[in-house]
Amino acid sequence: MAEPSFKGGVHPAYNKEATSTLAIVKMPLPQKVVVPMQQHIGAPCELLADVEKIEKGFEVKAGQKLGDNKGFVSAPVHAPISGTVVDIGPYNHPLGMKINAVTIESDGRDEWMDNTKPAGSLDDLSVDEIRKIVREAGIVGLGGATFPAHVKLSPPEDKPIDIVIINGAECEPYLTADHRVMLEKAEEIIFGLRVMMKALGASEGIIGVENNKPDAYKLMERLVAEEENISAFSLPTKYPQGAEKMLIYVATGRVVPAGALPMEVGVVNHNVGTAVAITQAIREGKPLVERVLTVTGSGINQPANLLVRLGTLVSEVLEYCGGISESTLKLVVGGPMMGLAQPTADIPVIKGTSGILALTDEDVYLAESSPCIRCAKCVSSCPMNLMPTSIAQAAEHGNYKRAEELYALDCFECGCCSYICPSKIPLVQWIRIGKNEIMKRKNK
Ligand code: SF4
Numbered sequence: 393m394a395e396p397s398f399k400g401g402v403h404p405a406y407n408k409e410a411t412s413t414l415a416i417v418k419m420p421l422p423q424k425v426v427v428p429m430q431q432h433i434g435a436p437c438e439l440l441a442d443v444e445k446i447e448k449g450f451e452v453k454a455g456q457k458l459g460d461n462k463g464f465v466s467a468p469v470h471a472p473i474s475g476t477v478v479d480i481g482p483y484n485h486p487l488g489m490k491i492n493a494v495t496i497e498s499d500g501r502d503e504w505m506d507n508t509k510p511a512g513s514l515d516d517l518s519v520d521e522i523r524k525i526v527r528e529a530g531i532v533g534l535g536g537a538t539f540p541a542h543v544k545l546s547p548p549e550d551k552p553i554d555i556v557i558i559n560g561a562e563c564e565p566y567l568t569a570d571h572r573v574m575l576e577k578a579e580e581i582i583f584g585l586r587v588m589m590k591a592l593g594a595s596e597g598i599i600g601v602e603n604n605k606p607d608a609y610k611l612m613e614r615l616v617a618e619e620e621n622i623s624a625f626s627l628p629t630k631y632p633q634g635a636e637k638m639l640i641y642v643a644t645g646r647v648v649p650a651g652a653l654p655m656e657v658g659v660v661n662h663n664v665g666t667a668v669a670i671t672q673a674i675r676e677g678k679p680l681v682e683r684v685l686t687v688t689g690s691g692i693n694q695p696a697n698l699l700v701r702l703g704t705l706v707s708e709v710l711e712y713c714g715g716i717s718e719s720t721l722k723l724v725v726g727g728p729m730m731g732l733a734q735p736t737a738d739i740p741v742i743k744g745t746s747g748i749l750a751l752t753d754e755d756v757y758l759a760e761s762s763p764c765i766r767c768a769k770c771v772s773s774c775p776m777n778l779m780p781t782s783i784a785q786a787a788e789h790g791n792y793k794r795a796e797e798l799y800a801l802d803c804f805e806c807g808c809c810s811y812i813c814p815s816k817i818p819l820v821q822w823i824r825i826g827k828n829e830i831m832k833r834k835n836k
Pocket residue numbers: 773774775776777778779780802803804805806807808809810819820823
């Protein structure tokens with residue numbers, strides 16, 4: 393029988409070999425960290441200056457809350473190391489702008505707040521207690537989406553959830569951090585899934601793993617063999633298999649309607665790293681102050697999967713990996729399909745940083761774009777059934793009304809259309825501009 397699959401998608405060169413067999417290495421404590429007040433989707437954090445006197449010259453401990461926002465869709469940020477606050481103010485951010493951040497110089501002692509302790513047995517925790525722990529730990533979607541995890545664990549009462557999916561697809565080329573997390577922290581992923589199922593009252597848990605990671609799939613399959621309501625699911629290898637609508641369709645057969653959230657079809661999904669973070673918050677009382685990321689690309693001297701404290705500067709991570717070669721053409725944070733090219737390495741690792749890529753001409757093909765030849769490859773590659781060429785043209789001509797009529801807002805910027813286009817037209821970049829303009833006008 394043919395494997396279930398979704399419409400569209402592409403098969404880029406995956407280039408995961410350089411790091412897929414490298415165990416996660418804990419990077420030494422950074423000399424300083426820069427902690428931006430915005431590391432999630434939703435309301436940015438405000439500095440807790442009045443409450444805890446976070447100001448220049450103050451000593452902070454690891455795990456100390458630095459910023460928060462009372463808004464429901466938000467997540468607090470914490471100090472990733474102990475040390476002295478040496479600066480507060482706008483700092484370069486991987487999103488390409490300056491955002492208010494707290495800079496902490498390490499005291500080298502890594503002293504933790506003494507309120508970081510285990511929450512107790514999962515059986516004894518109420519649903520509200522679980523949601524509160526996840527919120528207070530500042531946990532967001534670590535696959536790159538950075539949506540606050542407690543929000544996904546708190547659906548409205550009229551949207552019952554029966555299935556939780558753990559996303560181990562890691563369909564972006566080059567990235568292997570999730571693969572290594574699955575191999576090295578499998579038990580923590582499964583415990584995190586149980587926590588989510590309890591919080592949501594879900595009767596079924598599915599761990600989806602792309603079939604280009606057979607060792608991780610087999611391990612998950614073995615570890616959940618005795619579980620009645622948890623299973624491992626082998627996903628076909630195709631980009632963007634890890635996007636939530638594609639993942640839900642392939643793993644459950646349910647179709648999330650355009651413009652709707654997965655909860656409409658009774659499903660919530662979380663990345664494997666998010667599951668581990670939730671486990672650590674419950675078992676150790678640890679807030680989200682570190683993450684696993686992949687550092688790779690032909691320009692990296694020593695590729696690695698690293699456990700890095702948040703706020704560590706990308707320049708310090710690159711230095712730890714032996715630096716980058718002079719032939720590096722492009723520095724990217726995230727994967728090559730959905731990541732963002734960076735003009736500088738003077739930016740901090742944030743909660744959504746799944747990878748750092750130094751790409752040379754071995755990895756990227758830089759070409760001038762040429763006129764559209766109407767081949768329709770972009771249309772057949774679009775997993776959302778959109779017409780990328782028409783939306784991009786509307787955006788390029790400033791016709792944002794037309795772009796909206798063509799469902800530009802349903803585009804989740806997977807980049808398949810740009811990747812497949814023989815004329816190298818930057819379709820997704822134009823669509824992104826169009827989406828921003830449409831949203832600006834809506835918000836007015
Ligand atoms: S239009 Fe958007 S969703 Fe469709 S292929 Fe392009 S980037 Fe992906």
